[in-house]
Amino acid sequence: MLDHLTVVDHPLVQHKLSIMRDKNTSTAGFRRLLREISLLLAYEVTRELPMTEVDIETPLQTMKAPTIDGKKLALVSILRAGNGLLDGILELIPAARVGFIGLYRDPETLQPVQYYCKLPDQLEDRITIVVDPMLATGNSSAAAISLLKQSGAKNIRFLCLLAAPEGIKRMEEAHPDVPIVTAAVDSHLNDHGYIVPGLGDAGDRMFGTK
Numbered sequence: 001m002l003d004h005l006t007v008v009d010h011p012l013v014q015h016k017l018s019i020m021r022d023k024n025t026s027t028a029g030f031r032r033l034l035r036e037i038s039l040l041l042a043y044e045v046t047r048e049l050p051m052t053e054v055d056i057e058t059p060l061q062t063m064k065a066p067t068i069d070g071k072k073l074a075l076v077s078i079l080r081a082g083n084g085l086l087d088g089i090l091e092l093i094p095a096a097r098v099g100f101i102g103l104y105r106d107p108e109t110l111q112p113v114q115y116y117c118k119l120p121d122q123l124e125d126r127i128t129i130v131v132d133p134m135l136a137t138g139n140s141s142a143a144a145i146s147l148l149k150q151s152g153a154k155n156i157r158f159l160c161l162l163a164a165p166e167g168i169k170r171m172e173e174a175h176p177d178v179p180i181v182t183a184a185v186d187s188h189l190n191d192h193g194y195i196v197p198g199l200g201d202a203g204d205r206m207f208g209t210k
């Protein structure tokens with residue numbers, strides 16, 4: 001089992017993250033780095049996938065060769081920033097099934113409201129990796145994971161780029177069974193729910209919006 005929280009402190013990840021945090025990094029640069037970093041994070045989040053052996057024939061002899069066991073993975077992107085992580089991960093795991101969950105924050109209640117949901121079938125038999133670059137309050141992530149559980153998912157992992165202690169706590173309370181993999185845990189959330197020091201709005205920085 002993965003630990004409840006894994007911080008990927010690999011030098012390449014930390015170096016790329018520092019450039020992404022810099023407000024002077026361009027949209028194109030941010031996007032390219034997010035894709036690169038997502039490959040390295042995907043390596044960690046898939047570290048303990050169950051394995052099996054198949055019989056193959058090399059040019060020299062037959063052998064039992066290790067392969068990933070079970071149904072194709074499900075990747076679920078929380079719109080819209082999740083798509084920045086998704087693209088890179090799909091390069092490593094091209095056969096994965098992909099789902100999308102769209103949530104917005106109700107201005108009155110501040111609670112997440114679902115506006116879009118399209119998920120792969122047979123989630124109960126797949127390992128599901130939920131991707132969202134910023135684990136801030138944790139409300140959207142916790143709501144998305146509740147939705148996945150209602151849809152049958154049993155074996156879920158959460159992958160993000162940056163996490164706030166508040167979001168980690170919220171996830172631990174709501175979904176203690178879901179391991180979190182992140183590149184860094186920052187100091188705190190500000191009054192607007194932004195991660196500090198953070199990198200700003202991940203969606204805006206990757207899509208060049210304001």
Ligand code: URA
Nearest residue numbers: 134136194195201202
């Ligand atoms: N979402 C973001 O994009 N950035 C934050 O700092 C918090 C939530």
